[in-house]
Every structure is written in C-alpha cells, then in structure tokens.
Amino acid sequence: MSMAFSYSISTANRPQTKSLTMNEAFEPGVANANRGGEIAQWSSDSGLDFIGEPGVPTHQAGHVLDLTFSNIPYASTVFREDLATGSDHESLVTRIPGRGRVPLEQYNYRVPESKLPKVSSLIGTGIRSLPDPSSIETHDQLDQFAATLTALFQDAIKTAGSLNRTHTFTTPWWTSECQAKRQQWLGVRHTDPEKADTAKRAFLSCVRSSKRAYWRDRIDNIKTDSDLYNIISWHKLGTDLKAPPLLVDGLPVEDTMEKAETLRRAVLGRFSPDDDLPTDPIPITTTSSLPWLQSVTMEEVEANTIGVSSTSPGTDRITVRLLKACWEHLKDIVLSLFNRCLALCHIPLAWKVAELAMIPKVGKKDKSSVRSWRPIALLSCLSKGLERIVAKRIAWTALTHGVLSPQHAGALPKLSATDLVASFTHDAEMALSQNKQVTLVTMDVQGAFDALLRRRLPKRMGEQGWPRELLLLVDSFLTGRKARVRLEGSTTPEHRGDESPSIVVNDRLTIDPVQAKKPGYAPTLRWLGVFFDRKLTWRSHILARAGKARAVAQHIRNLARTTCGPPASSLRKAVITCVIPSLTFGTEAWYGGRNRPAKQASKGTVRARVGWHINVIESTLALAIRGVLPVWRTTPTSSLFRDAGIPSGYATLEEAKLRFALRLNTIHKGHTLVRRIRPPMITRGRGTGTRQPAKTIIQRLGSILPEVPRPTLSPPHYSPGCRTDPTGGIDKATASKAFQVWQESLPSTDICVFSDGSEQWQEGIKYVGYGFVLMVNGTQIDTGAGAINSRSHVFDAEAIGAWRGLERAIAVAPPRSKI
Known part of the structure; x- marks a missing residue:
C-alpha cells in the first residue's frame, strides 16, 4: 500500500484495485484505518473515483476490503453472490462500457408541470x-x-x-416491506446459513407479491385513454437485451x-x-x-x-x-x-x-x-x-x-396510400374483365x-x-x-452530412419475381400494406390482417380476468379503436359487398365470393369480444355482438364500404379515383351512348349514393382569431356556474332563448329535429320543436332551432324587453 503513494500512478482509462483499508467514503460509519484517508485523498487528487458499492462488504468477515477506482464514465463494480468461488473474499465484477472510450455525455433535463x-x-x-x-x-x-x-x-x-439520468432503472413496485425483508436476509446471510435460506425465500416471495400487486393495480385502475392504449401496446413489447453484433463485410461489430x-x-x-x-x-x-x-x-x-x-x-x-x-x-x-x-x-x-x-x-x-x-x-x-x-x-x-x-x-x-391501392385494383379488374394480363412492377429505392x-x-x-x-x-x-x-x-x-446524396441510379436493375412465403401457398406481394395474389382472392391479405388483430385480441383476453381486470368499457373501446381498424385496413381494395353484378345483365347479381373473408373477420372480432364480456365458451356469437354493442364482421365491412362510397362522392374532381368511378361508354352496337355495367368495386360503390357537387380544392386559411379558444380555457363546470350567475343578474323582463338540435336513427330511419324554450325571470313561457329534412345534420338543426326560437321570442316579447 505504501508504494501506491510513493510512485506516480498513471491515470489512464483503466481501473485500479486496492485492499485492506477503512474510510467513510467506502464504508459509511467506520473510522479511518490503514491509511484509508490517504487513499480517499489520492482518489480525489488523481481523478479516479470509487466505483464500487459503498457499505457492501467484500469479505465474509465483514468490511469493505476490496476497492476499485476508475475515471471511465459509467464504469461500475458490483458484488455477485452467484459467482462465489469459495474464497473468503466475495466475487466482484467490474463493467467498463465502451471498452474504455469516453462516450458523448447526453444528460437531459426534465421539467415537471409545476x-x-x-x-x-x-x-x-x-x-x-x-x-x-x-x-x-x-x-x-x-x-x-x-x-x-x-x-x-x-x-x-x-x-x-x-x-x-435515463440509464437508471426505476422499481415502482419496491415497498418498505421489500426493504425490510432484504435487510433481514442480508443480516443473516453470512452468520446463519439455515436462517439465510429462509430469509432469502421470504424476500423473493415478498418481491413477487409486490410486483403482482403493482401491475394488477395498473391494469385494474385505468382512468384515461392514454393509460388504456399504453397497456394495450404491451403486446408489442420485446426484450431489453442488447442488439446482436452488426455484420459488415463478414466482420462482427459488437x-x-x-x-x-x-x-x-x-x-x-x-x-x-x-x-x-x-x-x-x-x-x-x-x-x-x-x-x-x-x-x-x-x-x-x-x-x-x-x-x-x-x-x-x-x-x-x-x-x-x-x-x-x-x-x-x-x-x-x-x-x-x-x-x-x-x-x-x-x-x-x-x-x-x-x-x-x-x-x-x-x-x-x-x-x-x-x-x-x-x-x-x-x-x-x-x-x-x-x-x-x-x-x-x-x-x-x-x-x-x-x-x-x-x-x-x-x-x-386529401390523398392516401389506400387510394393508390384502390386505383391499381380497379385497373387490374378492368384488364381482367377484358381477358388481358396484368403485370405489377414495384420499385424500392434504398435509403431514399x-x-x-x-x-x-x-x-x-x-x-x-x-x-x-x-x-x-x-x-x-x-x-x-x-x-x-x-x-x-x-x-x-x-x-x-452535406455531401451524402441518397439516391444513385445506375444501369443495374434487378427484378425479383413474386415468390410464395411457404410451400403450397399462393405467391403474394405486399405493397403499401396490402397483400396481392395472382388471382386477387385477397386470402393472404385477410390472414395477415387477422393475425395482427388476433394478437391484440388475445392480449385483451389476457388482461381481462374473472375477479380482476380493466373495466369492460375500456376494453370495448380498445376493440373498436385497435382491433377493428387493423382488421378492416385495405377494404377499399377488396370489399364491395356480398354480391356483385353478373357478367350478363339479365342474371342480376351473383355472389362476390367473400364469405370466407367475412367469417375470418367475424371470428377474430368474437375472440376480442370474449375478452370484453365475462361470457361462457358456448355463448352464441350473435349474443356477443349484441351484448357488447360492437358491430359484427359483416356490419363492420358494410360500414367500411359505405364510408368508402361516401369518400368517392366527396373527393375533388382532380383526384385519381374520380376518373375511375364512371364506367366507360358503349361506342357501338346495342346500347350505344349508354354506359357499360359496373365491373369494378370503385364503379359499383361510386353509384350507390346520390351524386352531390364535388368540393373545390383550396388550401387551409388562417383567419384572424381562428386560433383563439372561445372558452378562454375555462372548464365546463366553471363555465356553468358563471352562466347561472349571469342569468340571475338579468332584468326580470329579458327573454332568454335556449335551443338545441338532435339526430338519431330509429328502425333504419333517420330523424333530424330541433327544439327551443323561452325563459323569462327563470319561468318558462313558451316552447317549440320541429323536424327538418333527413339529409340534414345536427348543426343544421341547431342553426334552425336558434332561428325559430328567436323568431318566436320576437313575436311574444312585450314592449321594452330584451332578447
């Protein structure tokens, strides 16, 4: 030990190990001994910090005897009981990140709401x-x-x-009971092996119980949508293991x-x-x-x-x-x-x-x-x-x-990837209806x-x-x-990064033919998230989407238990917002209804051969709903959808079909889908001057809703005051109390008009209406209600209700009164 202070010690990036010393810096609560103070001073002067665990004994008889110092950032030495060698000194493991090179320090600052x-x-x-x-x-x-x-x-x-410091790990499940059990185990670990084994099992059991209680509380007490979607995303979590080495020119980079x-x-x-x-x-x-x-x-x-x-x-x-x-x-x-x-x-x-x-x-x-x-x-x-x-x-x-x-x-x-998918599907269907062959070539630009x-x-x-x-x-x-x-x-x-272009086009162009992923399966091509096969059967696409949705559905079932689990309303929201969108992605390309027009107009309609697709979607939704409701395994599927208030697979697809049909009727006239909606004209023979029967999904869906004037494409405008919050940031409860105070302060002769509009469906029929009430000094003096055109919406009813209420107030208002 004396030689360590007599000679110059290099402070290069390497750890130094000492022993047989006592100092408060290494073992809190002990007096300096064996020149421990000099070692602490040497550590401060040389820039080599103590990287061990203060207070953790490194000898079976107690005390911190083995010390490790380093000036390498994030280097640490820990005690490892599982690596015991039979020596009276405990096994210590020193971890040196980055092989001793100093990484770029990146400590971020966190600003709380307060x-x-x-x-x-x-x-x-x-x-x-x-x-x-x-x-x-x-x-x-x-x-x-x-x-x-x-x-x-x-x-x-x-x-x-x-x-x-983001490199630290939090343990929110750690409780005072866990701390007490750990102290009991550490107290008898070296003195009484039999009690140490019992104390260790009690400590591990306490940790497991604490973890179980913490995570159960997280799942059962979902309060906000953020909490819900955070828990639903757990099914995508992977391990925290370090990524494998990179292979560059056959050489590993670790x-x-x-x-x-x-x-x-x-x-x-x-x-x-x-x-x-x-x-x-x-x-x-x-x-x-x-x-x-x-x-x-x-x-x-x-x-x-x-x-x-x-x-x-x-x-x-x-x-x-x-x-x-x-x-x-x-x-x-x-x-x-x-x-x-x-x-x-x-x-x-x-x-x-x-x-x-x-x-x-x-x-x-x-x-x-x-x-x-x-x-x-x-x-x-x-x-x-x-x-x-x-x-x-x-x-x-x-x-x-x-x-x-x-x-x-x-x-x-106003454009999306599914618009391109639907456009290609339309072109392919038109070509196949004319007995032509269709070739799709996709290009992937590396690092575009x-x-x-x-x-x-x-x-x-x-x-x-x-x-x-x-x-x-x-x-x-x-x-x-x-x-x-x-x-x-x-x-x-x-x-x-100025001189790093991303795209270089040369004379080499490799075209890879579409191959089947598994022997015996039809070859498929994935483009813009949709799987295409040679005959446009869409089976591969349905299986892929159902597989993703089933992963979420099974996760929902795992969260829900008989005696614990999230509220059913939260799980229902997860099914509607996570499972259904995953299932119905790409329906613009393949779903146009159960039936389609026959090639011969005299035969009416024929099956579209999508029954298998509907059944797969229906079974996936039923799996998810069984995680929402506490039902028996033998509960009929129709009862599941009714009790959960979730549309069936067929109803979900029909809604997606109508949504796409509405989009076809409301996109601007320069959209790539507009010129594909109308079937081509018959130029000769019988029916000359009329349009051909619809042969594609876009043509069929483009005609099921009445035509409306297409919107004019214009950029967004930012008028003065459009970003001002009309509520002034006041919550609903505070605004309600302020309104009551304001209403009570009005003169007794003033007339207040309250109006509202509503829209609802009953037995497949849409009803839109309005109502109004006239109040004077807190007393109701007149009411009115009416229905408007079923093609209107709530905001139309609200505007008409306010107009009719004001009109009625003017008619009944006494002289010198305000409205």
Missing part, C-alpha cells in the same frame, strides 16, 4: 435582452439570433428542471459506439460528392409560374408550431410542451423570426443539427444487417414549425397547379429518405416552375447540416 411557470418567467425575462428580429438583414445575424434563442431556452431548462459509427457511415456515407451536379443550378434570375408567399401570419405560426401533437425534440431539447408554456412571451419573436427566414431565404445553422435515433425496422428479424435499422431524425421543434409551413405550401401549390402526376399520393393532402441531392433537387424544382426564392430556401435547408447517431444510449459526435 416548473413550467418558472420556465415561462425565465424566457420572458431573457427575451427582453434580445434584439428585434424584424431588424435582421444578414444570414449571420439570423444565425446568431437563433443560436442565442436556443441558448436562452437551454439555460432556462437547466435552471428550472432537474437532471434526468461495441455499441462502434455499431453507431457503422450505422452512421452506412446511412450518411454511402456515396461521394461526385454523384451530385458539379455547378450551382439556381439561376440568378428566373421566371416562375407558381405562386409563393414570403410571409406568415400569427395564426399560421401557432397552428404549425404549438398546434401539433407533442413530438420528440431535437438536440436543443425544446419540446412543444415548453413552447406552449412560453408562447405568451415567445409568439411575436417566433413570428418575426419565421418571416425573416422566408424573406432572407435562409435557415439558421442552429436548426440544422439532427440526432438520428436508430430503431429496428418492423418485420426485420436479422438485426445484424445495417439494412434492418431505420434512422429517425430528431430536429428542433422551432425548425419543424417553419418546415411544416413550407412543406404544406409546397404540397398545396403542387396539388392545385398540377405539378405532380395524378398518380402521386405521397406527402399530399436518408439524405437529399443538394443540387439536383433545386434544379428539378426550377424546371417545374418554382420561384427562385423557394429554391434558395431549399438550398439553405440542405446546406451545412450536421447529424449525430444515437443507438442504445450511445451517441456519436456530430458529423457533416
């Missing part, structure tokens, strides 16, 4: 020292302002929040930091700058044919910045929740900042740093391949607010001015969204007619970007 007013106050105070963003004239000033605003938020978060660097190179470093254009494609002057506005309104900024669901923050840790809390002080600053970004065609550098969270791709079982991991870019919430505004304007302009193909559906409003070609994208947009101001903004958005990769708690340093 501290949000403090954050708002700090931001309000700090903003006073910022310059007026409307006076910014250069890109450098814009970068400096955004960086200062980000630093202001980070200082406020650190001041009001608390450090959240270390987490090395895997993160490997994934970064695979995602951001796959290509060279030579794949991009050699010169700047943005012209000095250009003639644009598309409109572009370089200013935003307060309502538009609020809707796209704080009017969105809470998203994951970027590297600045500014969440939507914090922005909402500080919006009173922040809104004018953000409005001016966004306007200057659009006017100067520049994105601040502080908003160009992304954190790429690597998550496993769904359905990929081989986690050792770099292609089994999907990068999710986490950006600044302020930056995403401006990006949403620009993206929505581009999408609406492209849609209303015919910039893109009618078949394009990605990132466009990992990065962008910085110069090719503005060039293509210029060819489409976009203005130069937008091209400069896009070029600024793609220039100077940085990214760091986070994988399993390890984060790489920031790297530039």
Whole structure:
C-alpha cells in the first residue's frame, strides 16, 4: 500500500484495485484505518473515483476490503453472490462500457408541470435582452439570433428542471416491506446459513407479491385513454437485451459506439460528392409560374408550431410542451423570426443539427444487417414549425397547379396510400374483365429518405416552375447540416452530412419475381400494406390482417380476468379503436359487398365470393369480444355482438364500404379515383351512348349514393382569431356556474332563448329535429320543436332551432324587453 503513494500512478482509462483499508467514503460509519484517508485523498487528487458499492462488504468477515477506482464514465463494480468461488473474499465484477472510450455525455433535463411557470418567467425575462428580429438583414445575424434563442431556452431548462439520468432503472413496485425483508436476509446471510435460506425465500416471495400487486393495480385502475392504449401496446413489447453484433463485410461489430459509427457511415456515407451536379443550378434570375408567399401570419405560426401533437425534440431539447408554456412571451419573436427566414431565404445553422435515433425496422428479424435499422431524425421543434409551413405550401401549390402526376399520393393532402391501392385494383379488374394480363412492377429505392441531392433537387424544382426564392430556401435547408447517431444510449459526435446524396441510379436493375412465403401457398406481394395474389382472392391479405388483430385480441383476453381486470368499457373501446381498424385496413381494395353484378345483365347479381373473408373477420372480432364480456365458451356469437354493442364482421365491412362510397362522392374532381368511378361508354352496337355495367368495386360503390357537387380544392386559411379558444380555457363546470350567475343578474323582463338540435336513427330511419324554450325571470313561457329534412345534420338543426326560437321570442316579447 505504501508504494501506491510513493510512485506516480498513471491515470489512464483503466481501473485500479486496492485492499485492506477503512474510510467513510467506502464504508459509511467506520473510522479511518490503514491509511484509508490517504487513499480517499489520492482518489480525489488523481481523478479516479470509487466505483464500487459503498457499505457492501467484500469479505465474509465483514468490511469493505476490496476497492476499485476508475475515471471511465459509467464504469461500475458490483458484488455477485452467484459467482462465489469459495474464497473468503466475495466475487466482484467490474463493467467498463465502451471498452474504455469516453462516450458523448447526453444528460437531459426534465421539467415537471409545476416548473413550467418558472420556465415561462425565465424566457420572458431573457427575451427582453434580445434584439428585434424584424431588424435582421444578414444570414449571420439570423444565425446568431437563433443560436442565442436556443441558448436562452437551454439555460432556462437547466435552471428550472432537474437532471434526468435515463440509464437508471426505476422499481415502482419496491415497498418498505421489500426493504425490510432484504435487510433481514442480508443480516443473516453470512452468520446463519439455515436462517439465510429462509430469509432469502421470504424476500423473493415478498418481491413477487409486490410486483403482482403493482401491475394488477395498473391494469385494474385505468382512468384515461392514454393509460388504456399504453397497456394495450404491451403486446408489442420485446426484450431489453442488447442488439446482436452488426455484420459488415463478414466482420462482427459488437461495441455499441462502434455499431453507431457503422450505422452512421452506412446511412450518411454511402456515396461521394461526385454523384451530385458539379455547378450551382439556381439561376440568378428566373421566371416562375407558381405562386409563393414570403410571409406568415400569427395564426399560421401557432397552428404549425404549438398546434401539433407533442413530438420528440431535437438536440436543443425544446419540446412543444415548453413552447406552449412560453408562447405568451415567445409568439411575436417566433413570428418575426419565421418571416425573416422566408424573406432572407435562409435557415439558421442552429436548426440544422439532427440526432438520428436508430430503431429496428418492423418485420426485420436479422438485426445484424445495417439494412434492418431505420434512422429517425430528431430536429428542433422551432425548425419543424417553419418546415411544416413550407412543406404544406409546397404540397398545396403542387396539388392545385398540377405539378405532380395524378398518380402521386405521397406527402399530399386529401390523398392516401389506400387510394393508390384502390386505383391499381380497379385497373387490374378492368384488364381482367377484358381477358388481358396484368403485370405489377414495384420499385424500392434504398435509403431514399436518408439524405437529399443538394443540387439536383433545386434544379428539378426550377424546371417545374418554382420561384427562385423557394429554391434558395431549399438550398439553405440542405446546406451545412450536421447529424449525430444515437443507438442504445450511445451517441456519436456530430458529423457533416452535406455531401451524402441518397439516391444513385445506375444501369443495374434487378427484378425479383413474386415468390410464395411457404410451400403450397399462393405467391403474394405486399405493397403499401396490402397483400396481392395472382388471382386477387385477397386470402393472404385477410390472414395477415387477422393475425395482427388476433394478437391484440388475445392480449385483451389476457388482461381481462374473472375477479380482476380493466373495466369492460375500456376494453370495448380498445376493440373498436385497435382491433377493428387493423382488421378492416385495405377494404377499399377488396370489399364491395356480398354480391356483385353478373357478367350478363339479365342474371342480376351473383355472389362476390367473400364469405370466407367475412367469417375470418367475424371470428377474430368474437375472440376480442370474449375478452370484453365475462361470457361462457358456448355463448352464441350473435349474443356477443349484441351484448357488447360492437358491430359484427359483416356490419363492420358494410360500414367500411359505405364510408368508402361516401369518400368517392366527396373527393375533388382532380383526384385519381374520380376518373375511375364512371364506367366507360358503349361506342357501338346495342346500347350505344349508354354506359357499360359496373365491373369494378370503385364503379359499383361510386353509384350507390346520390351524386352531390364535388368540393373545390383550396388550401387551409388562417383567419384572424381562428386560433383563439372561445372558452378562454375555462372548464365546463366553471363555465356553468358563471352562466347561472349571469342569468340571475338579468332584468326580470329579458327573454332568454335556449335551443338545441338532435339526430338519431330509429328502425333504419333517420330523424333530424330541433327544439327551443323561452325563459323569462327563470319561468318558462313558451316552447317549440320541429323536424327538418333527413339529409340534414345536427348543426343544421341547431342553426334552425336558434332561428325559430328567436323568431318566436320576437313575436311574444312585450314592449321594452330584451332578447
């Protein structure tokens, strides 16, 4: 021991082990002995921290004799009873993460709800020292302002929040009884083996009981929808085990930091700058044919910045929740900042740093391949607010001015993937009805969204007619970007990602034919979530959707028990919102009803051969309902649906059919489905000048509802005050009391009109009506009610009811009275 203080000890990244010492830093409650104080001082001076468990004996006779020191972050030494070797010294295991390399520290701060007013106050105070963003004239000033605003938020978060070390594990089920049982076991562990064995079993039994009681309470006491869906998602949980090593060129990569660097190179470093254009494609002057506005309104900024669901923050840790809390002080600053970004065609550098969270791709079982991991870019919430505004304007302009193909559906409003699936199904059915052959070729671009070609994208947009101001903004958005990769708690340093194009088209094109997944099964192709087979029987698709829904249904049954479990109302909501949507996904492509028109019009209708499909959906729904209701195994299926208040499989499909038919009648005339609704005209022979019989699902469903004028496609408008809450943030109970006080304060001659509307179905017939009541000084003086057209809705009835009530009040009002 004396030699340890006489010679210079290297403090390189490696642990040091000592023994035979006593000090309060290692064993609380003991006096210094055997130069323990000198070791503690040496640990402080050298920067080597004690990484063992203070107070945990390392010798069978007691006391902490074996010490381990290290300056490696997160290194730790723990006592392992299961690794006992028979020695009088206990077995110690030292864990050194990252093979001794210091990882990037990433401690986040958590701001509780009670501290949000403090954050708002700090931001309000700090903003006073910022310059007026409307006076910014250069890109450098814009970068400096955004960086200062980000630093202001980070200082406020650190001041009001608390450090959240996410690598620690919580045990909410741990109780004082568990702690007492553990102390009893530790007290006799080395002195009385027989009592130690009994105490250990009692401790483990107490832990199991505590865990069981905790999780049962979580399941039984569901209060909100968030709690419900959190518990329903448990069926998708996997293990917390570390991902297997990556295989790159046949060599394994095991270390987490090395895997993160490997994934970064695979995602951001796959290509060279030579794949991009050699010169700047943005012209000095250009003639644009598309409109572009370089200013935003307060309502538009609020809707796209704080009017969105809470998203994951970027590297600045500014969440939507914090922005909402500080919006009173922040809104004018953000409005001016966004306007200057659009006017100067520049994105601040502080908003160009992304954190790429690597998550496993769904359905990929081989986690050792770099292609089994999907990068999710986490950006600044302020930056995403401006990006949403620009993206929505581009999408609406492209849609209303015919910039893109009618078949394009990605990132466009009023279009979805199922629209493309239904369009292809229609084209295939039309071709098959004419005895033609249909070939579907799909293309998967590897890494299409990992990065962008910085110069090719503005060039293509210029060819489409976009203005130069937008091209400069896009070029600024793609220039100077940085990214760091986070994988399993390890984060790489920031790297530039400018020269990392994502799409390289070469002469190699490989076409893989559709193969059967299992011998004896029909070959299928999965496209946009729908499984296609050669004859369009849709059996593979139904089996796939039913399999996903059955996993949720079985999980619901496992949660529900005879004596415990969630409320039946919560489970019923889970079936309606989780099981049914999973079952009915893609019905636009295959379900048009039990019957379809025969090829010969004289034969009327024939079976559509979907009975098997309906039975599979019906049985899956019945399985889920048996988890909702405490019923016998022999309970008839019809009784299950009736008692649970859940539609049967056939009723569910019919509702989906009518919903799609309504969509076909209400989409705008430029939609890709509109030109497929009407059957083609007969050009010769009998029936010339009339339309052919409906041959596809779209043609049949497009004619079952009466035609209505199609809506005009127009971008969303942000009128002044549209973001103002009309309730003022007051809850219903408080507003009711305030209204009663206001009503009692009215003069005794004033007339109050109360009206309402209603809509309901009785025996398949729709009824829509209204009613009103006239009150004077708390006394009812007149009433009225009436029915309106059954094609109307509740809001129509409410408007007519208010009108009729006001009309009646004017007729009966005495002189000098107010209404």
